[in-house]
Amino acid sequence: MPGKLKKSVSMSVIRRLPRYYRFTGELIEQGIVRISSGELAKRMAVTASQIRQDLNCFGGFGQQGYGYNLVELREEIGKILGVDQSYKTVLIGAGNLGAAIAAGMNFKKYGCELIGVFDSDPNKHGKKVAGFKIQGLEALGEFCKREAPDMAVLCTPKSAVHELADALISYGVKAFWNFGHYDLSLTHKDILVENVHLGDSIMTLTYEIRNN
Amino acid sequence: MPGKLKKSVSMSVIRRLPRYYRFTGELIEQGIVRISSGELAKRMAVTASQIRQDLNCFGGFGQQGYGYNLVELREEIGKILGVDQSYKTVLIGAGNLGAAIAAGMNFKKYGCELIGVFDSDPNKHGKKVAGFKIQGLEALGEFCKREAPDMAVLCTPKSAVHELADALISYGVKAFWNFGHYDLSLTHKDILVENVHLGDSIMTLTYEIRNN
DNA sequence: TAGATTGTTAATCGATTAACAATC
């Protein structure tokens, strides 16, 4: 038996990591150096058990009797999340939302690097967003062959998502940050998809307003 | 015993409802009239059991031997989610993202109605977004007293969220759609919060790129 | 060393899936 097989970490855990990353950042800003799982739990309104379990999926970052060194802990979580990377990213769909994401999202902070912005609308071509000239979709293939982006941000209407994904996958893109109201992972296998369905999000809020 | 107490529905179920709402809409567009839980399950890549369990939290919308009438089902889910309502909504923070949400989000489709846009930056005051003149925060109190909004969309930097929430709560706002990197629900109780943390979202994607 | 706090195993809880009787 050549080394134990690392059991894959559940999505529930992964989705909590960014929150740990944010909180440790804030605590460091406040000048705090070390923290126990109990104290961190209190501040984040979760259980200490959960924090210890979550972190131990990735190794022992703490020290018995002491707790966790915040700078060290944050760095480790950052590495796990990949924010120390620089994944090349293209953004497709420079409408309201797409342009806002391109201009306002600090990609570097999250391990990504925006390298191009595309839109199907010829009227937009050549205009600048976030320092990038908006390019037509006909330029996408060559651009991808040259730059080999890792990730695509999809900010197009849902009708365009399917076809775009086909093309991007054929150009070697494996990861999709999808803002379109379309369930990419149903039709496209062997890719990574993270959906941001703003409509779904606001509906859970209206649900709660109503049922309260 | 005056009627059985309806056990509250779990968040896992609620968060699946918008997806049912989307899929039933698409199926209706395709001209399909009825569907069985088994067939719907296949299309959504979930189990039929889950669909039946989820829907039965709210009552029996189906018919044995027949399945579910799509138009009826969608209407029921819509009512549960509150998309037939018209919750008055103010948006605070007309930066890149805030302006894009104001202009691009079809609030009416989701049971909301945008009634005002606010920003702290005096240079923006008077400019128009989505047909609304951007107002200063000093106008917020009077506006809320007059209009009594139900919901606030927070698109400000995290440093402003806490104070803004204090003010809005004092004006009677109970529900917050929060785009700021700040955990509102930790500091403010008895309000409804739905967070959209785009940073958290993109980090789960970089995690997956890295660990794949 | 004694006290604190982790890493980790065991117990509990909740959510998902399976099964099937009810019924259209």
Add this chain to the structure above:
DNA sequence: TAGATTGTTAATCGATTAACAATC
């Protein structure tokens, strides 16, 4: 009626919490 499919109960699975021995 017979076949299909729901509504609902029971079984399983996974995630969260509690407990505690290991150890800094």
